[in-house]
Amino acid sequence: MQLALKLRPESNTTLQNQLFAAIREQILQGKLKAGAVMPATRVLGEQLSVSRNTVVLTYERLVAEGYLESRPTIGTFVTSALPENALFFKRLSDSGSGFADQDAGERLTARHPILFQGRAQKVVNPNQHKLSADFWVGRPDPHSFPLKSWRRRLLHQLATAGANLTTYNDPGGIWELRKAIADHLGPARGIMATPEQIVIVSGSQGALNLVARLLVNKGTNVVIECPSYQGAAFLFESFGANLIPVRVDKHGLNTKKLPRERADLIFVTPSHQYPMGATLPLHRRVELLDWAWETGAYVLEDDYDSDFRYQGSPLSALFGLDQHGSVIYMGTFSKSIGPGIRLGYLVLPHDLVEPARTAKALLDNGHAWLDQVTLADFISSGSYARHLRRIRHTYWKRRDCLVDALQQHFGDVRLTGAEGGMHIVWHLPNNLPTAIEVQTIAEKAGVGVYALEAGAAICLHGNECSQRALIFGYSSLTESTIQKGITLLSEALKAST
Ligand SMILES: Cc1ncc(COP(=O)(O)O)c(C=O)c1O
Secondary structure: OOOOOOOOOOOOOOHHHHHHHHHHHHHHOOOOOOOOEOOOHHHHHHHHOOOHHHHHHHHHHHHHOOOEEEEOOOEEEEOOOOOHHHHHHHHHHHOOOOOOOOOHHHHOOOOOOOOOOOOOOOOOOOOHHHOOEEOOOOOOOHHHOOHHHHHHHHHHHHHOOHHHHOOOOOOOOOHHHHHHHHHHHHHHHOOOOOHHHEEEEOHHHHHHHHHHHHHOOOOOEEEEEEOEEHHHHHHHHHOOOEEEEEEEEOOEEOHHHOOOOOOOEEEEOOOOOOOOOOOOOHHHHHHHHHHHHHHOOEEEEEOOOOOOEOOOOOOOOHHHHOOOOOEEEEEEOOOOOOHHHOOEEEEOOHHHHHHHHHHHHHHHOOOOHHHHHHHHHHHHOOHHHHHHHHHHHHHHHHHHHHHHHHHHHHOOOEEEOOOEOOEEEEEOOOOOOOHHHHHHHHHHOOEEOEEHHHHOEEOOOOOOOOOOEEEEEOOOOOHHHHHHHHHHHHHHHHHHO
């Protein structure tokens, strides 16, 4: 058989590529039928005046891509099973003068609309490299990451991994880590939970996604604190939830204002309200749990930075107080170790354990084994508790340094959230401009201080709660940077008036 092929030796395209494209085109257009025998390589080479090797290499590539089949000692044939996308290409090229010059809009049916709609929380500061002191929230001290210990454990786990890296593990998390977390939570947070109730997730955001998958869809009533954390509010919003904001006051969530209508879920940060920083007092915790029991709502407790408490003793988590299985607890290692490890966990009431494990399996088949086992080793060896004691002390000193610096430059400052955590909120006095204006003036002076919206917070009652509140993260800054930053801020504000 002679093939009607023409090559152009003067072209910039190699002869091999031309031959490949020409044969492929003939197959796709049906000119070379499925099962047709191809000419011998020597014969085709002579016909086209190209070397036999050019034809051999072209056939090999057409075989590798599934257009031809080679049957040893018999010959080379057009494949009988073209891939579906090739047939699609054929249909298009059949319908006109060639694929490339057709207007795809005329022939392709409209793409399905993207169903996801959402906005992302601001946890990455795009300006960080331009600032000489950046009070961005929620960042642990980069020098306090337990690098040596982590590296040693990681290498040891790698060396003894056996089949763990080549098999699937429990989608809910490896047992050693769930056990280590359960053991830690009893004394640390007053939570009595079994390892079976724990699911390992990718930070708090992974926990929020899993819970939303279980409990939220279009129209679900989700109560949130106002102001609240963008990561939670935006996530529920993306699932179509109906968000019901309840204001916080100086004690945290105002439980007297909880809605009487049916609510399905409430998202709260009782240890250190995000962003305002209040610790929810015991009587409000009890009121919240009573309300949840009466309305049938689940309470989602985000305990993101409770490891850092500088004044008074920490209150037990809501999960530990609850008698009715209403509370879902979420913890993260993003604040205590670092967001780079992307590890967190859910502690679930019994009725949600299996649905959550199933949802997690569907989502990603579980978290990376190596990270989990390294963390499990870090916690169960006692290193985590030592690490926490060490950084708690460091952050405490940094908090004191920030409070002192603010007092020194601005007098009797009104602050909230200083009892614990990694940030404080300064309620601006009337003689200073609004928070957004202060943020802009500070940025020009090389200092990052943030109005609530820029600090990953959201106020659903408009911007009224955020106009006069500035948020300062201090955990990642040395004391000298904190002092320098507040001095620069003070000078910049003086110069602006
Ligand atoms: C209220 C709150 N929850 C949780 C997180 C932590 O998120 P993740 O664990 O996904 O890193 C943050 C981080 O800024 C936060 O502010």
